[in-house]
C-alpha cells in the first residue's frame with residue numbers, strides 16, 4: 146500500500162488522483178489492477194450492497210469486515226475506510242478507538258469521516274495519534290435527515306462555510322478532502338485555496354481527483370445519483386447470464402455431458 150504521503154506529494158495537474166469505492170475482494174482486485182490510486186471502502190455499502198435506503202444503518206463491524214476484504218484484494222492502492230454514522234463524534238475516546246480499529250484490525254491506510262464544525266478537533270487528535278484522515282465536505286449523506294441528498298454550497302453563506310471548514314480541516318492535519326455534490330466553481334475555489342488534494346464527486350472537473358461508487362461506474366446501480374456516469378453495463382450482463390442459466394436448467398441443456406462426470410468403475414446397486 147502506498148503511504149498517504151505518496152498521494153499528497155503527487156502533482157495532480159499532471160496526474161489527477163483516481164479514487165473508486167470497493168466493498169469486496171474480487172472488486173478491489175479489479176479496481177487495484179486498473180491502476181486506481183485509492184480504494185475507498187465507503188459507507189455507501191449501506192445502499193450499494195446491503196439494501197438499506199441509506200448509509201445510516203451501517204455498523205462499524207460491517208466496515209471492518211469489508212475493509213479487511215478489500216485490503217486482501219489490493220496490492221498497490223491506498224485503502225481508505227469510511228467511518229460509519231455515529232461511530233465517531235459521540236465521544237472522543239470511542240471515536241479514536243473505532244478509527245484505530247480500521248488500521249490495526251482491518252488493514253486500512255487511512256480513515257475518512259464526514260466533516261463539520263464538530264470534527265476539526267477530532268481530526269487533529271486522530272492525526273496526532275498517527276491515523277491519517279480524509280475529510281469530507283459538501284453533501285455529507287450521514288446528515289440525510291437534516292439536508293437530504295441535495296446539492297450543497299449553493300448560496301454565498303453556505304459556500305463560505307464549506308471553504309472555512311475545508312481550511313480548518315487542512316489546518317487540523319487532514320491529508321485530503323472529498324468535496325461532494327457542490328458547484329464546480331466552489332470546488333475550484335476550495336482546490337485553489339488548499340494545499341492538500343481535493344477529490345470531487347459531483348463537484349466538477351477542477352478538483353485534484355475524482356471519486357465515484359463502483360456500482361455506479363460499472364452500471365450495476367438501479368438509481369445512481371445524478372452526477373454519476375455508468376461506464377459499463379454490468380447489470381445487463383448479469384441479467385443475461387442469470388436468465389440464460391435459468392433457461393438452460395429448465396430446458397435441460399445444463400449440465401451437459403461436458404459439464405458432467407460419470408465414474409465408470411463405480412459399482413452402484
Ligand SMILES: Nc1nc(=O)c2c([nH]1)NC[C@@H]1CN(c3ccc(C(=O)N[C@@H](CCC(=O)O)C(=O)O)cc3)CN21
Nearest residue numbers: 189192193286293294295296358360361366369370371
Ligand atoms: N450508489 C451510490 N452512489 C453514490 O454516489 C452514493 C451512494 N450510493 N450512497 C451514499 C451517497 C449518497 N449519494 C447521493 C445519492 C443521491 C443523490 C441524489 O439523487 N440527489 C438529487 C436529489 C435527491 C433528493 O432530493 O432526494 C439531486 O438532484 O441532487 C445525491 C447523492 C452519493 N453517494
Ligand SMILES: CC(C)C(=O)C(=O)O
Nearest residue numbers: 166187188189227323
Ligand atoms: C461517495 C463517497 C465519497 C463515500 O463517502 C461513500 O462511498 O460512502
Ligand SMILES: [Mg+2]
Nearest residue numbers: 187188189227
Ligand atoms: Mg461515505
